[in-house]
Amino acid sequence: MRRLLLRMSPALHLTRLTTAFAAVANVWFVVLWTHACGHESGTAEFQSAPLWLLLLGSACNALGLFGFATALNDVVDLRRDLAVHPERPLPSGRLSRDAAVALIVVTFGLAVLGATPLGMRAVLLTLLVGGAILLFNVAGKFVPAIGLVMLGLIYAGQMVVPNLALRFVWPVWLVMTHALLVGLAVHTLGRKPPALSARAIAFAVSGWAFWSAVIMFFGDLRNSGQGGLWPEWVQPTAAIGPAALAALFVVLAWRRVRLLGRGARAADKIGRYGALWLALYACTWLFGQGYWMEGWILTALAAAGFLGMTVVREAYALLEQPMGYRR
Numbered sequence: 332m333r334r335l336l337l338r339m340s341p342a343l344h345l346t347r348l349t350t351a352f353a354a355v356a357n358v359w360f361v362v363l364w365t366h367a368c369g370h371e372s373g374t375a376e377f378q379s380a381p382l383w384l385l386l387l388g389s390a391c392n393a394l395g396l397f398g399f400a401t402a403l404n405d406v407v408d409l410r411r412d413l414a415v416h417p418e419r420p421l422p423s424g425r426l427s428r429d430a431a432v433a434l435i436v437v438t439f440g441l442a443v444l445g446a447t448p449l450g451m452r453a454v455l456l457t458l459l460v461g462g463a464i465l466l467f468n469v470a471g472k473f474v475p476a477i478g479l480v481m482l483g484l485i486y487a488g489q490m491v492v493p494n495l496a497l498r499f500v501w502p503v504w505l506v507m508t509h510a511l512l513v514g515l516a517v518h519t520l521g522r523k524p525p526a527l528s529a530r531a532i533a534f535a536v537s538g539w540a541f542w543s544a545v546i547m548f549f550g551d552l553r554n555s556g557q558g559g560l561w562p563e564w565v566q567p568t569a570a571i572g573p574a575a576l577a578a579l580f581v582v583l584a585w586r587r588v589r590l591l592g593r594g595a596r597a598a599d600k601i602g603r604y605g606a607l608w609l610a611l612y613a614c615t616w617l618f619g620q621g622y623w624m625e626g627w628i629l630t631a632l633a634a635a636g637f638l639g640m641t642v643v644r645e646a647y648a649l650l651e652q653p654m655g656y657r658r
Contacts, residue, residue, distance in 0.1 A: 572615025
């Protein structure tokens with residue numbers, strides 16, 4: 332068993348599947364919200380499929396896109412990682428480049444397969460998000476002013492794969508904004524090149540404002556005559572939980588930076604907390620609307636994801652650097 336886990340370890344490191352539960356939480360929120368709310372319709376395929384199939388398909392889609400993005404990132408960054416991060420699976424030789432490319436193909440195939448029960452629109456959106464991920468890794472992340480905006484859009488696009496016509500758009504806007512700000516913090520604290528200038532930050536803020544306006548425009552259009560931007564069928568209390576969580580995240584991130592200082596360690600912590608927060612946002616939206624069963628489903632996912640992330644990270648350490656006795 333240990334030998335099998337050691338073989339799997341490089342692939343798990345490469346795809347970073349220990350934090351992929353956040354991507355699953357995003358799509359599960361859309362599935363559960365659409366399924367529970369009579370005002371959200373979804374496609375014909377969505378309406379006819381059982382809930383378990385929708386959850387399974389969307390989870391496969393989210394895991395596939397997440398694994399595709401992270402594996403592609405490491406293949407593109409191989410030359411840089413040889414100098415900066417030689418301990419990673421590809422630079423260290425624990426995983427060959429051919430195996431990594433195969434993993435990219437398999438994970439993207441899993442994403443497309445998972446979108447199939449959700450309908451052709453979901454498949455096409457998966458292809459579009461996959462193209463955006465490719466563009467981000469090849470060019471976008473090297474121009475942070477553009478890359479940060481692309482990162483937020485990728486998260487938002489991946490989230491609405493189950494239902495592109497979602498009428499309540501505030502959760503999508505929050506995920507896009509959160510992903511962009513966490514990406515900005517990780518880039519700045521981790522001192523990743525190139526450094527962000529004031530002009531680059533202004534451009535990123537402008538891009539965020541533009542796409543925020545686009546999201547709000549469609550939200551207002553889809554709820555014309557029913558409350559506009561905040562539909563009348565959504566409880567006002569639904570916003571309390573996400574707003575409190577956003578404020579708590581700012582405080583928590585500030586304290587982490589004060590404790591650890593600027594650097595890769597603080598950036599890694601904020602990135603991991605940011606992933607967990609996406610699942611917590613989804614839970615509070617559902618609880619705030621009174622969808623208790625759906626909220627507990629996502630709470631169980633968040634708890635399992637956090638526990639799994641902790642256990643797997645400890646298992647990595649024990650497998651690759653087993654404890655021994657001193658003499």
